[in-house]
Amino acid sequence: MKPRIAITHGEPAGIGPELVAKLLSEPDLHELADIVLIGDRHVFELGQQHAGTDWKMREVDPDYPADWWQGENFAWLSMETITSEDIQIAQVSEAGGRASLRGLDCAVDLTTAGIVDAILFGPFNKSSLHLGGMDVEDEHRYIAKYLGFTGYHSEINMLDELITTRVTSHIALKDVVANINQDNVIDAINLANDTLKSMGLARPRIGVAAINPHAGDTGNFGTEEIDILTPAVKRASDLQIDVNGPWPSDTVFLRARDGLLDAVVTMYHDQGQIAMKLMGFERGVTIAAGLPIAVATPAHGTAFDIAGEGIANLGAMRKAFDVLCRMAPNFRDI
Numbered sequence: 001m002k003p004r005i006a007i008t009h010g011e012p013a014g015i016g017p018e019l020v021a022k023l024l025s026e027p028d029l030h031e032l033a034d035i036v037l038i039g040d041r042h043v044f045e046l047g048q049q050h051a052g053t054d055w056k057m058r059e060v061d062p063d064y065p066a067d068w069w070q071g072e073n074f075a076w077l078s079m080e081t082i083t084s085e086d087i088q089i090a091q092v093s094e095a096g097g098r099a100s101l102r103g104l105d106c107a108v109d110l111t112t113a114g115i116v117d118a119i120l121f122g123p124f125n126k127s128s129l130h131l132g133g134m135d136v137e138d139e140h141r142y143i144a145k146y147l148g149f150t151g152y153h154s155e156i157n158m159l160d161e162l163i164t165t166r167v168t169s170h171i172a173l174k175d176v177v178a179n180i181n182q183d184n185v186i187d188a189i190n191l192a193n194d195t196l197k198s199m200g201l202a203r204p205r206i207g208v209a210a211i212n213p214h215a216g217d218t219g220n221f222g223t224e225e226i227d228i229l230t231p232a233v234k235r236a237s238d239l240q241i242d243v244n245g246p247w248p249s250d251t252v253f254l255r256a257r258d259g260l261l262d263a264v265v266t267m268y269h270d271q272g273q274i275a276m277k278l279m280g281f282e283r284g285v286t287i288a289a290g291l292p293i294a295v296a297t298p299a300h301g302t303a304f305d306i307a308g309e310g311i312a313n314l315g316a317m318r319k320a321f322d323v324l325c326r327m328a329p330n331f332r333d334i
Contacts, residue, residue, distance in 0.1 A: 003033045003328035004069065004116040005321070008103035009043045012087045013096045014302025015312040016122020017047025022314045023321060024074060025053040032325050034069035036060065036116060037076040039103045042084050044076075050310045064115050079106065090304035092125055097132020100124050104139065108146055111293045117328035118294035120320055123302045137170045140288040143295060152187045153290030156195055157272060157299055158323060159280045162256050163263045164272035165192045165289070176268045177211065177224060185232035185265070192263035193241050195289045198330045199323070204262040207252050208233055208245030211267045215248045253279075282315040285323055294331040296320040 007023075010016030020037070021044070029035065037044060037057060048054060057076035060068045068075055081099035100121075107119040124139055134142050140155050157164045165188040168179045189206055196204035208229060212222035219226055229246040236243045245265075247255065253275040255261050266272035276284055277299075284299030298316035306312060 003118060003325050004036070005033045005118045005120055005324055005328065006036050006038055006107040006110050006116040008037075008100075008107050008119070008121045009039045009047060010103075010122025010297070011096050011100050011125045011128055011302045012040075012043045012046070012082055013089050013091050013093065013128075014123055014125060014304060014307050016124075016302065017043050018050040018307075018310065018312045019047070019298065019314060019317040020044065020122055021047035021051035021053045021055075022312070023317050024055050025051070026314075026318065029321075033321075033328075035074055036068065036110070037074055038106050038110075039079050040081055040099070041076070041078065043082065043087070043099075046084075046087070050308055051312075052310060064110075068115070077106065077110075079103065089308040092127045092131065094128070094131040096125065097128030097130065097134065099132070100129060101132050101134060101142070104143070105146060108143060108293065112147070117331055118296070118324040120317075120324055121295070121297045122317075123298055123300065125302045125304075140291075140295075143288060143291060143293075147292065149291060151290065152191065153288065154188065154191055156191065156287040156289040157276050158285040158287060158319075159276050159283055160319075161262065162276075163192060163195060163287075164276060165189075165195075165263065165265050166267070166269060166272060167265065168268050170269065173268065180211065180224065180228060180267060182228055182232040182235065185229060186236050188265045189232070189236045189241060189243055190239075191289050192265055193243075195287065196262055198294075199326045201262060203242055205260065206241065206243040206263045206265060207247055207255060207261040208243060208265045209249040209252045209267060209271060210246040211249075213248070213250075215246050282313045283319050284316055285320045287323065287327075292331070294324055294327045296324050296327075 056073035058073040081102045086095035211224045216225040286299045288295035
């Protein structure tokens, strides 16, 4: 049984509709997954105009018959989330955020109902999302709140076969150290381990990045490595996880680049993001890891600077699709 993936267009004013249009023009999509599109017809058509593509949609019954994926054209669940007049290309708006959230809500509902196995969404704009009603810090926490999920979850970034997890994420840098302890370091290690296993890797190799320069230099530049990180790595290793560190954060990604690690656990947002985006901005994927459903999106955002120009790079969107094809069977019927 092929993976069943729901795809939403994301922020209508960004490059999401164009990326969906380009993705669905890939010749092997039908062979790899059964796909249902969620959103406004005119938004998908706008994406096709920008991308210069032409594929057909087949509206499906909202009750979803057992064979909803059967047919020559892409299945499409019609929604009316935003008017054509409210789409102002490359502009933050309440309307754009509201449309993004409504499409995401519908995709989550289909996943929890067992109609699809995974969700791929076009890039969101966080400012629009907040204007549109999102009352948490990001879309990953929005999904968790929508699901009523209270377990540990976090954003994971993936570049080719390398992933990063974060102990802290969207908080001020001045608050990072106060929000790091042994337990949440172990949570981040476990999340990396479990996510890579869900993609078929039997024994992931995980490196932990230090907080301080030179990994604290035996306490001369801070003791967090001695007091928190080293004991956390030991505890995780005792759980039969292949983990090592803490490594200085200016060298741990050299090990990852050279193929010695499958995952790097970072302490704060930019510690991993800068390295990953420098190594391959056009191929980066964001995974909403730890949730009971499989969700992924390109890591690069809405790219308002090139929205509407038809030049958006498909690489990250295609990679996110391929990642979900690997992950989805492990989430089916959870």
